[in-house]
Amino acid sequence: MTETESNVYDVVVIGAGPVGENVADRTRAAGLTTAIVESELVGGECSYWACMPSKALLRPVIARADARRTPGLSQAVRGPLDAAAVLAHRDYYTSDWKDDGQVQWVEGIGADLYRGQGRLAGPRTVEVTGPDGARRVLTARHAVAVCTGSRAALPGLPGLADVRPWTSREATSAHEVPGRLIVVGGGVVAVEMATAWQALGSRVTVLVRGGGLLDRMEPFAGELVARALTEAGADLRTGTSVKSVSRENGTVVAVTDTGERIEADEILFATGRAPRTDDLGLETVGLEPGSWLETDDSLRVTGHDWLYAVGDVNHRALLTHQGKYQARIAGAAIAARATGERGLDTAPWGAHAATADHAAVPQVVFTDPEAASVGLTLAEAERAGHRVRAVDVDLATVAGAGLYADGYTGRARMVVDLEDEILRGVTFVGPGVGEMIHSATIAVAGQVPVHRLWHAVPSYPTISEVWLRLLEAYRDN
Template sequence: MTHAAEPAVYDVVVIGAGPVGENVADRARAAGLSAAVVESELIGGECSYWACMPSKALLRPVVARADARRVPGLSGAVQGPLDSAAVLAHRDDYASHWKDDGQVAWLDGIGAAVFRGHGRLTGPKEVTVTAPDGTEHRLTARHAVAVCTGTRAVVPGLPGVEDARPWTSREATSAKAVPGRLVVVGGGVVGVEMATVWAALGSEVTMLVRGKGLLPRMEPFAGELVAEALTEAGADIRTGVSATSVRRAGPDGPVTVGLDNGESVEADEVLFATGRAPRTDDLGLETVGLEPGSWLTVDDSCLVEDTDWLYAVGDVNHRALLTHQGKYQARIAGAAIAARAQGTPLDTGRWGAHAATADHAAVPQVVFTDPEAASVGLTLAEAEEAGHRVRAVDFDLGSVAGAGLYADGYRGRARMIVDLDREVLLGVTFVGPGIGELLHSATTAVVGEIPIARLWHAVPAYPTISEVWLRLLETYRG
């Protein structure tokens, strides 16, 4: 821990020490700039302790068992329940037992100064940190301040919600016991992943989805296949309904969720997976002419509009709310900060070294449900809305030889969106067991704008699930 005399001057000051802030500091240090990092909670941020790592640690045993149950000769050995205590202990290990010693050591190792406490802008290039003991440190940045504070879960202001003590994604990924009954409000990524986990661990899960289906930002068939599997796993999925009230009976009693159709659902816990808001409400944005609580609008180098020193990197800029995309932005922003500090011209053209082009054209995402759903780039609807002349090419993943070997009764689907004018891919979606590792090949095809004619020469190994690429290309060629 660094305790600096005041005022302390650094080339770059980073507010927020999640994966994004850590990577901004790392890129700054790699370029020879000094860096200070400010964090009010655990070094490592949301992803390490309440999102990516604990959620995927919870999901891995669930998906592994589901895969094993579809393999002849093995299925009979894995019909029993999961060892919930062991699953939760595995989760605890991957969340580092909510201790950040290793992450602090990493920042120390790259030579970044660490300040614990709440950081606020108190003027251009100035951050004041209030430590837990009330001590204040004033940090001044020679070149840049990077806001990497991420987002928080949004809980709707329904009657009774505050007293009901609902779960958000944090409680859902860190719970110490399996609830007997769980209501999940929301059908997005957090909702479907947590429904998958807790249903597999023994909860009676009810999902309340305001829209028509699950995973609304992906191709429609993705949500349909995931919903089908969740229903088979015992979840009760109710679409087209909204929660209107929440009431808990006593300190430890059940929760009753009122619905807009006049019905109600009772459970032991209720999870609201209903969106995210930026952590910018107490950041001192007003001292530099910005609106507190707002998303921060940036250019492709992650520089905040109408400034030449303030960067907003990761979820807080609302470009692509994914850890890997935030880390990508951090690499771009770190390089841009260093170039500007050194007076080097920036390469901000499409796919340039200082432009986060992938935020617009090639955002990859894997939903770690059973089946997995993975996508990169545009959906058919998005491509058509953007005015592209496109064709959607679909193929049944279950008919690929490698998929049949992977699992008996394999169910899945693949789609590629072809730009007919340029004959390159604008987007790809896979749904099926074990397809998450296929996604990077799709991402490479989209980012590289590889012509269909050249993709024809990328020969998939036989018999693997990746042979779906050949089948998609054959279908396109006719």
């Protein structure tokens, strides 16, 4: 019988992705002893199967598209992408799915890394089962932070497992370009992967149950991305559900709700996310296994003064950058409570309140065109009871946009609160707009009054001059 090792720390973090790493970094910086537990690769989903590999696949696609819209350069980039080189570039950014560098970083901050499956075993207690079957019990004096993220949620279609469908993981790590690819879904993963694999040589069919793409953004975002995907050669079908799937002689067959059979080499289901909490021992502390974990704004789990849930697992904002923001808040809150050196500031926009989760969440969709947004859409602001007005500008009217690309197509919107004259939300769609969204995030998070924005002068001739056009449209209408 294997002897159980026991160790005591101030803080135990379950999950060594970017979120868990940032919690550990903040607690170590505060002088708290910290253990971090990881069952897969240190660095997590973002580093190996999400943010980094997906953007490595997409960057050559977007660069080629921009070049093709640039006079004097367009004729030089008419050929196909070098798929092998793109995939090798992706492999470089995932460190070939080796986590040595990430492990060194954890060691460098002075945290102790435990490899294995971590499960709660009662209050402030985490049991780790290592790859060799050895058991270790970690006890936390002050806090346990659950940073286990989310996984792809697959629909309950009969025989789906036998088809061996792609999820986001397979879509970002595949080593061959499928001749034909079916993408099921209309969200961020669906449109980004459709964009990437279509450009790399797949014939892509996108099946969307709803009426359009990117339904959590302003409607024009999905419309412009849908138009571009179609023009690139993708077969986009809205109002279409998959009723059954099978693999026949190596070919995937998807049958839609109208009875149509669509054949492909691979099928990607990008139909949502589920929390990685099903094998976490939540039942030992009175919580439901497999559930999202509800938290207050300091990221402390409701009803548990020692337990924190940070990142995707709390379902506040399923974005890596937002999870890292939460981690900084949670780490500061844990340290403040543990040391008692200063009180908690949990007022809106306070040092220990993740207020941006409610009011200023930024996101970039790396399609062609890019779609970027922060804060509330017009519909969300109206549902929240704000008296607002949407101000729209055609980005093609901005001098910098025309210089950026011939035939530039894009749109910008700001949602203005008419009571306070601050921005509740901003959306940009067009080539290159991803690099502009942080200015909007500052305006929304900082609650900068419209009259003050007049004094934030955009440089000419850049696409950022759209800010002036938006303010003029607000003033003149």
